[in-house]
Amino acid sequence: EAGVAQSPRYKIIEKRQSVAFWCNPISGHATLYWYQQILGQGPKLLIQFQNNGVVDDSQLPKDRFSAERLKGVDSTLKIQPAKLEDSAVYLCASSLAIRGRGGNEQFFGPGTRLTVL
Amino acid sequence: KNQVEQSPQSLIILEGKNCTLQCNYTVSPFSNLRWYKQDTGRGPVSLTIMTFSENTKSNGRYTATLDADTKQSSLHITASQLSDSASYICVVKGYQKVTFGTGTKLQVIP
Numbered sequence: 001e002a003g004v005a006q007s008p009r010y011k012i013i014e015k016r017q018s019v020a021f022w023c024n025p026i027s028g029h030a031t032l033y034w035y036q037q038i039l040g041q042g043p044k045l046l047i048q049f050q051n052n053g054v055v056d057d058s059q060l061p062k063d064r065f066s067a068e069r070l071k072g073v074d075s076t077l078k079i080q081p082a083k084l085e086d087s088a089v090y091l092c093a094s095s096l097a098i099r100g101r102g103g104n105e106q107f108f109g110p111g112t113r114l115t116v117l
Numbered sequence: 118k119n120q121v122e123q124s125p126q127s128l129i130i131l132e133g134k135n136c137t138l139q140c141n142y143t144v145s146p147f148s149n150l151r152w153y154k155q156d157t158g159r160g161p162v163s164l165t166i167m168t169f170s171e172n173t174k175s176n177g178r179y180t181a182t183l184d185a186d187t188k189q190s191s192l193h194i195t196a197s198q199l200s201d202s203a204s205y206i207c208v209v210k211g212y213q214k215v216t217f218g219t220g221t222k223l224q225v226i227p
Contacts, residue, residue, distance in 0.1 A: 004160070042121075042206050042217035043161070056214065091160050104210070105151070108160025 002026065004109035006092050012115045018080040021112045025073065025094030031055075033106060034067055034077050035091040043091055049075065079114075087116045119144040121209050121218035129224045134197055138221045140190040140207030148210040152181050152192045155204040155220070164192070164205075197225045 005024040013019050025032050030051050035043035046065065048056040052072040060067070064083070069075040079086055093106040121142045130136050142150070149168045153161035165174050167183040167190060174181050178201075180193045194201055202225045207218040 040219075040222075042219045044217070045215070093160070105163050105166065106161075106215075108162070110158070111160055113158075 004092055004094055004107055006090075006109035006112055008112055009110060010113050010115075012117065013082055014117050015084055016081040018078065019082055019114065020079075021077045021090050021092075021114075023075045023077070023092030023109060025075070025092070026107055029094035029096055029107070030072075031095045031104075032069055032075050033091075033093040033095075034075070035093065037089045037091055037111070039088070046077070046090075082114075082116045084116050087114055089113050119209070119211060119214070119216045121207055121216045123205075123207050123218040123221050125221060126219070127222040127224070129226060130197055132197060132199055132225050132227050136194050136197060136223065138192045138194075138205050138207075138223070140192070140209075140218055142188050142190070142207070142209045142216070142218075144188075144209040144211045144216050146212055147185065147188075148212065150181075150183060150190050150210070151208045152179070152190075153206040153208060155206060157203070161206055194223075199225050199227065201225050 007022050032049045034046045037043045046060045047067045049069045052069045067077045089111040091111045093108045095104045095106045124139045151166045152164045155161040164179050165176050165181040169185050178195045183190045204220040204222045206220040209216050
């Protein structure tokens with residue numbers, strides 16, 4: 001079974017530039033997550049999709065960050081304009097279901113390491 | 118506020134030795150608790166999942182414990198190997214949301 005794919009793996013940009021990340025979740029996974037992981041910290045949820053609908057975007061800096069999952073499969077995360085503090089690894093994860101007490105294990109992609117100069 | 122705190126922040130041990138990582142949480146209601154291993158440059162991978170009724174669960178050399186009354190969990194690594202060097206993240210799921218800990222960075226040295 002193919003895992004979660006992300007691209008690019010690395011990106012270096014200057015502040016105030018724009019950047020976009022792409023994620024392809026595991027086939028059949030309805031739930032997709034974008035996380036920001038700053039060096040030395042745990043992942044912080046930015047946005048969570050259930051199919052193509054947003055479930056939680058309470059921690060997404062909406063003045064500069066946007067994400068979409070138009071067809072309920074692939075997703076893109078955009079930052080415009082980037083700031084120095086956006087330097088982090090952006091992780092995409094997917095899971096089968098959101099509700100219930102069951103496993104709903106999240107499977108993570110390798111991440112995109114963003115450096116803002 | 119839902120929080121997950123892990124200790125120690127970092128740990129260095131000799132190859133072959135055992136170690137225990139701690140996780141304290143305040144998430145309520147509680148659904149389950151996962152321990153993830155994150156190798157450098159990779160995304161986290163689930164090691165174990167603990168539900169309310171489970172006290173201990175093993176996955177090879179990894180053994181997780183859960184005390185739902187005190188809201189504490191531990192991850193015990195037996196006979197550590199160099200490949201165990203990674204960050205270990207405790208993740209607690211409430212009704213719908215998950216809360217990530219900041220992780221413990223483990224380094225196993227020869």
